[in-house]
Amino acid sequence: MNRAIELRHQLHQNPELSGGEAKTAERIIRFFTPLCPEALIKKLGGNGIAVVFSGNDPGPTVLLRAELDALPIQETIDGPYRSIYPNISHKCGHDGHMAILAAVGIKLAAKRPLQGRVVLLFQPAEETGAGAAAVIADPRYAEIAPDLVFALHNLPGFPLGQVVIRDGTFASASRGITIKLSGATAHAAQPETGCSPALAMAQIITRLSGLSAQSFASAEAAFVTIVGAQLGSKSFGTAPGKAEIWATLRSETDAVMESMIAETEQIISAAAFASSLDYSINYSDIFQATVNSQSANDVIRSSCRNESVVEPAKPFRWSEDFGCFTSMTSGALFGIGAGKGSAELHNSHYDFPDALIEPAAQLFCEIIDRSLG
Structure with missing residues (x-):
């Protein structure tokens, strides 16, 4: 996990706004190249990166998504990895989401799936709602067309590591x-x-x-x-x-x-x-509504071992462009608690908790195992 945490700090220190995530994408490429994935697709839908790990036998393709972009918010936290750019910072936790997929990548490099494929997608321009559509419109997306799609978003105010799922609309x-x-x-x-x-x-x-x-x-x-x-x-x-x-x-x-x-x-x-x-x-x-399929949520439910799970009665009011993926492919966006004492998302005092990287990565690995049989 030290490598994933180190990457998270580097990403936090060097944030880039939607559509301008070229150096962030370069960091992701440098991280994954030594892991020798079966494919590494660059500049997907702009600055997007798709990292593919394949099993020996044919099977379904599972896509996990993280976001590359930061927000136009001035950093106020102190520390060695505070943003070096004025009025730009990772205040939505996308640096943490990328680190989680990096940790998943380390695990997949050590032990490939027995069958099927796992695609780790690092998507640009989520904050503006343009990135998911651009990735899907890229002709090379057909090369990684998934059978199942999953993404998570950290949620301040929920206990650290608690999983939040909902059938139907998750984000507005x-x-x-x-x-x-x-x-x-x-x-x-x-x-x-x-x-x-x-x-x-x-x-x-x-x-x-x-x-x-x-x-x-x-x-x-x-x-x-x-x-x-x-x-x-x-x-x-x-x-x-x-x-x-x-x-x-x-x-x-x-x-x-x-x-x-x-x-x-x-x-x-x-x-x-x-x-x-x-x-x-x-x-x-x-942003269209992000609508979860019950079957994808059932995969998440069955993958939760030690995590507590909560299912809210109403969708979240905020929006997410992951709805572009779930409108085409069975999948789900779920939340994972960032801690009750955490500052809220898009707040200048927010900082993604490093302690969340390992349990979130392990949960994604469980989802992969169950999705690929």
């Missing part, structure tokens, strides 16, 4: 929306000679903030969060002509997300029309 669907309203400026003394988006902006914010699951006759959690807005500038002699609104749409299922999108666009269109405004809508950071 979400997407960012940018709304631009365009009218015409005017002298503040004669606002009627222009076309201000102020009223339409207020109406859109009010109505979007009021959307909920009940709006779509659904019992699941669904809501819109206004994350920012801008109207004109601090110029007291000018009535504004432009405005922008930024919001996040969130739901437990993709079906309700589609209903939310339709209702959101209708609200925007009606408000813009009433104020004689032009408008545009742009979506980004698009």
Whole structure:
């Protein structure tokens, strides 16, 4: 485990943002090359890396995924491996997830599976929701097309090593929306000679903030969060002509997300029309719901020996682009406790616990054994 922990510290010290993980990928390649995998596919869907360990006999392919990217958050922890880059740090634990797969790789190099293949996928750009889709769209993904897919995410607030699983939706669907309203400026003394988006902006914010699951006759959690807005500038002699609104749409299922999108666009269109405004809508950071199959979860359940297991009644509200994989292939995303006293994810004080690497790697190895028979 010392090698995996050392790798984790190196990765934590040298974080890279989504889409720019080239040096992180190089570190992964240098780590795995001496382990002599049967295949090592580089630049998969951008900076992705796929490491393949094969058995002697044919069998299914099991894919385990970790994420390469870090976050635009200033490091606040002290220590020898603190981030050397300002405003970039591993505050979601992806450094730990990579170290866990590195530990699995060490075990597989020492003892290959008897049959089938194991693919250790190091995926780029999870935080923006673009990485999984890019990997799957890469023509070389067909070379490692899996029969089962698994991933984990550390969860602060749960006891260290506790496994969190859920049939159906595990992580919610979400997407960012940018709304631009365009009218015409005017002298503040004669606002009627222009076309201000102020009223339409207020109406859109009010109505979007009021959307909920009940709006779509659904019992699941669904809501819109206004994350920012801008109207004109601090110029007291000018009535504004432009405005922008930024919001996040969130739901437990993709079906309700589609209903939310339709209702959101209708609200925007009606408000813009009433104020004689032009408008545009742009979506980004698009995540579909991550939906676990019961059969994959049953593999996880049967693989848990000493770990305690909890199954929450409701999905997590945060999003994960692993849903791209589970929408195509039977699989599951599960949580593993990072400790009750841990800082929360995306908090500047968060640091992945090294003590979690060994039990998580062992659990993945159990999942591999059961998946490959």
